[in-house]
Amino acid sequence: MECHNWLRLKRTVRFGDTDAAGVIQFHQLLRWCHEAYEESLERFGIGATEIFPRPEWSRGTPSDEQAAPDRSQPALTIALPIVHCSADFQRPLVCGDPLSISLQPRQLDPGGFEVIYRFACAGQTAAQGLTRHRAITIATRQGCGLPAAISTWLAASRPGAEMIQEPEQSQPAQA
């Protein structure tokens, strides 16, 4: 079963997600997909600093008491830009609709992965999104292998993965 807590998220449709037709703006769904991907990594135990670029001055050192706790990271060397995305819309979503989001991450090859996001409301699929990512070395923008943290998340997210191993990283970083 694929009931990992980092692959089952919730969000509510907000007023600013809608347009004058009263339903969600189509491209907001893809914003939600990326936020779900970020939240999934966070729940799995992978900090934003491990994956997403930040300005140099925001990376504190262990002795930097001013910096927030999770800012003491070296500069990233790998980025994971989206090379393809898509979305399908089955039912209209309106302001206040409570959504459950289920994620299916999948490694495609040594340097790429994709995530399928299913959005359901009142038990029925309302929309589905997909993002496809490719690892590149930031300095050269050449393809490279996935960061270790992403590989671990992908392996643990495979259907049936939890029966074989329950890695320590699967403890959520925050409630």
Place this chain on the structure above:
Amino acid sequence: MECHNWLRLKRTVRFGDTDAAGVIQFHQLLRWCHEAYEESLERFGIGATEIFPRPEWSRGTPSDEQAAPDRSQPALTIALPIVHCSADFQRPLVCGDPLSISLQPRQLDPGGFEVIYRFACAGQTAAQGLTRHRAITIATRQGCGLPAAISTWLAASRPGAEMIQEPEQSQPAQA
């Protein structure tokens, strides 16, 4: 004290909230303010259908089994457009920063109210937002009194309000 659970929210800075300077885009903060206002009403027990417009076809009837549970509402007659907003930025926020948001709603006159939103990270104020709303009759766009649900929320949110009365509506609608 002003520690009502509907006035203390949390959110995490997401990658899409940032720009090429590595910090949040200033106008996203005002989107967060509105989402915090919506979440506060929701936690207080006021459904989105009571306050925010929806398309006519989405308002089901109790016998409409296709409609989501909370869609059986009559058409709204009052809107609460924002007539003024502002924001102040004290510290830069970067991707992954965990934020606590505290809201201070306040009635201004029979037809208007404002909400101050304080965003803190690691115990320090990072930014502050303000939205000022005015009640209007949707059909005529003339000023009118606040909807009863908003008045209740404003009264219960006043500093010290909980010592005098704890209205039933203050139970959160969802966890």
Place this chain on the structure above:
Amino acid sequence: MECHNWLRLKRTVRFGDTDAAGVIQFHQLLRWCHEAYEESLERFGIGATEIFPRPEWSRGTPSDEQAAPDRSQPALTIALPIVHCSADFQRPLVCGDPLSISLQPRQLDPGGFEVIYRFACAGQTAAQGLTRHRAITIATRQGCGLPAAISTWLAASRPGAEMIQEPEQSQPAQA
């Protein structure tokens, strides 16, 4: 050739389109696609009021001197929601990049059409988007035929169409 002036647009990447990796946020591209579709209709001579829903109070009458000139439209009966979209990203785009956008609209069947959007910078394709729309009757949300204005735009936008006929509507509504 497909060099109609309503199928060749320009825009510049703005700072708010980027994220902390310094490149455009992927979902902004799909927002650009929809704005290009709207601008294309506008240049072709189709007013926003003919296609996009507006609040009832904003529809003035010819004698309504307060209303803006193009607000004297009856309520829409047909909506054109997006049922599918996708995007592919070939090259990174950064703040300030000047883009040329070429649109290829295409009717799919009596009630549906799609638009392909090619984004080029410095002569090279940087990204491609696609939106697929389906006509529905707003009141019932059942499928229906395309609005006449959209059919005219689709016919005039076909490759080679201008050799056979140059409809009057193809004069741009504004420069």
Place this chain on the structure above:
Amino acid sequence: MECHNWLRLKRTVRFGDTDAAGVIQFHQLLRWCHEAYEESLERFGIGATEIFPRPEWSRGTPSDEQAAPDRSQPALTIALPIVHCSADFQRPLVCGDPLSISLQPRQLDPGGFEVIYRFACAGQTAAQGLTRHRAITIATRQGCGLPAAISTWLAASRPGAEMIQEPEQSQPAQA
């Protein structure tokens, strides 16, 4: 008079700028403000690379034929974050409304400036925005003086400035 072509801009309200109330989302106005500020600098002759941060790999050299023409810039040392913003809304704006935007930039002190943006539709003010910026050294995030290009733009934008001098930089960089 303040009729410089870099202080008078146009844009059209797009469908994605609206919400389910049929009018523009309040925070979009502040996005428009920033885009107007960027377009104003561009028309004045200040390239995005001079003011807005970009990733290191995107800065080409004169011999780099792959890079777009305006990418051959050194790394920025000064950023201009917004420390305060506000907006006032007088009239509702709906999809398709043509807007004229007039900007009033003003230096506040050696390290700060603000811009007032007036949005008019059909000759009547619909909304007004304000952004206040402060110059900081990126590496240290300490206050510093404004970049020379911004000072020139501010001086040329002062009411009456064109009667005294019409600097060469005031020729628009692009039509």
